[in-house]
Amino acid sequence: ETGVTQSPTHLIKTRGQQVTLRCSSQSGHNTVSWYQQALGQGPQFIFQYYREEENGRGNFPPRFSGLQFPNYSSELNVNALELDDSALYLCASSLRLAGGYEQFFGPGTRLTVL
Amino acid sequence: KNQVEQSPQSLIILEGKNCTLQCNYTVSPFSNLRWYKQDTGRGPVSLTIMTFSENTKSNGRYTATLDADTKQSSLHITASQLSDSASYICVVTDRGSTLGRLYFGRGTQLTVWP
Numbered sequence: 001e002t003g004v005t006q007s008p009t010h011l012i013k014t015r016g017q018q019v020t021l022r023c024s025s026q027s028g029h030n031t032v033s034w035y036q037q038a039l040g041q042g043p044q045f046i047f048q049y050y051r052e053e054e055n056g057r058g059n060f061p062p063r064f065s066g067l068q069f070p071n072y073s074s075e076l077n078v079n080a081l082e083l084d085d086s087a088l089y090l091c092a093s094s095l096r097l098a099g100g101y102e103q104f105f106g107p108g109t110r111l112t113v114l
Numbered sequence: 115k116n117q118v119e120q121s122p123q124s125l126i127i128l129e130g131k132n133c134t135l136q137c138n139y140t141v142s143p144f145s146n147l148r149w150y151k152q153d154t155g156r157g158p159v160s161l162t163i164m165t166f167s168e169n170t171k172s173n174g175r176y177t178a179t180l181d182a183d184t185k186q187s188s189l190h191i192t193a194s195q196l197s198d199s200a201s202y203i204c205v206v207t208d209r210g211s212t213l214g215r216l217y218f219g220r221g222t223q224l225t226v227w228p
Binding site: 002042045106 | 118148150155156157158159160163203215216218219220221223
């Protein structure tokens with residue numbers, strides 16, 4: 001176990017709806033990254049938050065937004081859901097190590113858009 | 115363009131056999147390379163992490179190698195077990211971004227048959 005938790009485990013929504021996914025970071029970590037992983041693909045970087053500020057963003061439209069709270073838990077919000085948003089959404093929290101940051105992944109939230 | 119390419123895309127081996135997975139990358143400047151194991155529908159779990167100066171790292175039956183000159187890495191699995199069936203993802207971190215941007219390969223789907 002990595003100490004990173006995500007909720008809910010599974011979620012089913014319909015096109016046009018909005019969804020909020022939640023992530024609780026490993027204790028002491030101040031950075032969280034969110035990834036989208038389509039079936040059979042590697043994770044795609046959505047964005048990263050560091051100390052409650054967005055610190056980088058991948059190639060995702062503005063309807064993907066996030067928040068990081070003072071306790072370093074995090075939310076991923078997706079508006080106007082599309083069928084292609086169906087994927088496993090992973091969050092990862094970071095602890096700095098020599099040579100780079102190790103990211104610890106949560107178990108993911110499986111989102112299905114009908 | 116920073117990319118990570120893995121081969122083969124999928125692999126089937128018999129229990130007890132060895133196998134080697136490949137990873138080529140173009141990420142620059144390079145910080146470190148990780149191999150993750152991802153069970154279906156779960157978050158990735160780190161197996162090994164190597165920095166520029168390391169050319170081999172072992173974790174039980176898993177041995178990773180890194181050639182930073184040719185920008186290639188391999189993951190060798192010895193005496194495979196049924197529980198090794200999973201996707202193995204090569205992830206490279208760049209040193210250019212403040213908090214270590216990750217670049218993911220698509221993964222190699224390994225299936226171990228009894």
